[in-house]
Amino acid sequence: MSPTDPGAGRAADGPALLAVTGLRKSFGTHEVLRAVDLTVHTGEVVAIIGASGSGKTTVLRCLNGLEVADAGRVEVHGSLAVDFATSPDRRQLNALRDRSAMVFQHYNLFPHKTVLENVTEGPIVVQRRPVREAREDALALLARVGLADRADAYPFQLSGGQQQRVGIVRALALRPDLLLFDEPTSALDPELVGDVLTLMRDLAAEGWTMVVVTHELQFAREVAHRVVFLDEGAVLEEGPARQVLTDPAQERTRQFIRRLLHPL
Amino acid sequence: MTSDQWDLVLGSLGPITGGAIRGTIPLALASFAGGMVIAVAVALMRLSGRRLVAALARGYVSLIRGTPLLVQLFVVFYGLPSLGLVIDPWPSAIIAFSLNVGGYAAEVVRAAILSVPKGQWEAAYVIGMARPTALRRIILPQAARVSVPPLSNTFISLVKDTSLASLILVTELFREAQKVAAFSQEFMLLYLEAALVYWVICLALSTGQGVLEKRLDRYVAH
Numbered sequence: 001m002s003p004t005d006p007g008a009g010r011a012a013d014g015p016a017l018l019a020v021t022g023l024r025k026s027f028g029t030h031e032v033l034r035a036v037d038l039t040v041h042t043g044e045v046v047a048i049i050g051a052s053g054s055g056k057t058t059v060l061r062c063l064n065g066l067e068v069a070d071a072g073r074v075e076v077h078g079s080l081a082v083d084f085a086t087s088p089d090r091r092q093l094n095a096l097r098d099r100s101a102m103v104f105q106h107y108n109l110f111p112h113k114t115v116l117e118n119v120t121e122g123p124i125v126v127q128r129r130p131v132r133e134a135r136e137d138a139l140a141l142l143a144r145v146g147l148a149d150r151a152d153a154y155p156f157q158l159s160g161g162q163q164q165r166v167g168i169v170r171a172l173a174l175r176p177d178l179l180l181f182d183e184p185t186s187a188l189d190p191e192l193v194g195d196v197l198t199l200m201r202d203l204a205a206e207g208w209t210m211v212v213v214t215h216e217l218q219f220a221r222e223v224a225h226r227v228v229f230l231d232e233g234a235v236l237e238e239g240p241a242r243q244v245l246t247d248p249a250q251e252r253t254r255q256f257i258r259r260l261l262h263p264l
Numbered sequence: 265m266t267s268d269q270w271d272l273v274l275g276s277l278g279p280i281t282g283g284a285i286r287g288t289i290p291l292a293l294a295s296f297a298g299g300m301v302i303a304v305a306v307a308l309m310r311l312s313g314r315r316l317v318a319a320l321a322r323g324y325v326s327l328i329r330g331t332p333l334l335v336q337l338f339v340v341f342y343g344l345p346s347l348g349l350v351i352d353p354w355p356s357a358i359i360a361f362s363l364n365v366g367g368y369a370a371e372v373v374r375a376a377i378l379s380v381p382k383g384q385w386e387a388a389y390v391i392g393m394a395r396p397t398a399l400r401r402i403i404l405p406q407a408a409r410v411s412v413p414p415l416s417n418t419f420i421s422l423v424k425d426t427s428l429a430s431l432i433l434v435t436e437l438f439r440e441a442q443k444v445a446a447f448s449q450e451f452m453l454l455y456l457e458a459a460l461v462y463w464v465i466c467l468a469l470s471t472g473q474g475v476l477e478k479r480l481d482r483y484v485a486h
């Protein structure tokens with residue numbers, strides 16, 4: 001297996017961690033998701049690409065209960081199953097949410113808490129892990145992204161790239177089964193994008209299961225196992241990253257990729 | 265000014281500052297604390313998304329802001345006894361002032377909560393927090409920072425408004441000044457002295473506000 005090709009088949013052979021079927025969501029009369037299906041295997045990296053407004057963010061938000069879908073099923077690990085057709089209760093949505101952690105486009109760090117407090121807030125306050133253990137965990141994670149010395153800084157004292165790495169560490173510290181990324185680098189200055197992508201590549205290599213909404217085609221090609229092309233709220237095409245990105249079956253996918261590569 | 269007048273001013277400074285320390289200041293502090301509890305509750309009711317609950321909160325704010333504080337005070341102290349509810353001057357004053365501050369501060373608190381970006385709620389939910397925890401640990405601390413300047417104004421107004429409590433027989437700064445004035449007939453002198461003491465208290469509060477704002481600003485870029 002070449003280092004630039006994570007090998008389509010490898011992770012996909014694992015058990016399905018997440019199985020989404022027939023996900024629908026409307027805002028008023030605007031049908032944003034029209035029966036989206038998505039399967040993510042343990043250890044797999046799935047990239048979601050698509051035009052602005054195609055519903056990428058909404059898919060992620062439905063996966064962690066930030067948005068309640070109108071219909072569809074989300075199954076996690078074969079055990080937890082939420083059926084949105086029968087308006088699920090809060091307990092079910094919370095259970096779904098607790099399996100994943102999300103990294104936001106605009107980081108959304110807590111500005112009144114230090115870097116360390118941002119990372120330990122979930123483990124200590126929500127998961128009730130021992131304070132000392134949560135701190136040590138957080139410091140180890142910060143060290144691995146090169147931010148150990150900024151543990152006591154406030155978010156405003158960090159660059160965008162550093163803030164996003166803290167955002168990723170905050171998600172990792174929850175020890176989720178699934179990491180969701182919503183355009184994690186698109187708010188960053190170009191010279192800061194690399195650090196964050198490198199970190200995500202390392203996480204993928206470690207075997208984290210990741211769903212990444214991204215416009216970084218090179219990253220998708222090199223790191224993702226599978227690419228899903230979302231078009232007007234439906235999956236128009238999906239398959240091994242290399243195939244979808246270099247030789248898509250659908251003309252619309254081809255157009256979209258061409259426009260991303262050659263904006264002018 | 266004659267030396268007799270000087271002696272009067274100096275001699276009355278004791279009772280007047282005593283009235284401030286034993287009356288005005290504790291009355292303002294207790295009423296502000298009560299008012300803030302009401303304000304947060306009313307703000308959350310307005311933001312609850314339940315129409316009836318929100319309407320109730322809106323009605324409360326409208327009633328408080330649409331009626332004079334003096335009338336509110338008199339309703340509690342002189343009005344309620346006719347319904348068989350007799351409340352002493354001090355608790356009456358605290359109840360009336362708390363209700364009043366609650367009505368005004370509710371709007372400040374509501375605006376402050378709304379000023380916290382939606383992404384902060386979402387980040388709190390994503391790390392597993394329920395709404396009350398998110399509110400307490402993530403949203404309200406950030407809302408507090410924005411609301412310090414307007415709430416400081418509310419507090420300073422309240423300190424001055426407590427002088428109305430003299431009308432329901434609470435012994436505070438202004439009532440002490442009135443007593444000396446009536447006895448000595450030096451109205452101008454005593455009321456100016458009272459005004460000066462209020463001013464000094466408010467100056468001290470403004471300084472405190474500055475310190476607090478600086479402290480809460482430590483995590484914000486300048």
Ligand SMILES: Nc1ncnc2c1ncn2[C@@H]1O[C@H](COP(=O)(O)OP(=O)(O)OP(=O)(O)O)[C@@H](O)[C@H]1O
Nearest residue numbers: 027028030032050051052053054055056057058059
């Ligand atoms: N809360 C909402 N209320 C109303 N409409 C919404 C809401 N959230 C999203 N939409 C609409 O749903 C559509 C899909 O939005 P979504 O954010 O999922 O798109 P996206 O693919 O993530 O786009 P982008 O690349 O610009 O981030 C858009 O037309 C958007 O305007």
Ligand SMILES: [Mg+2]
Nearest residue numbers: 056057058182
């Ligand atoms: Mg989006």
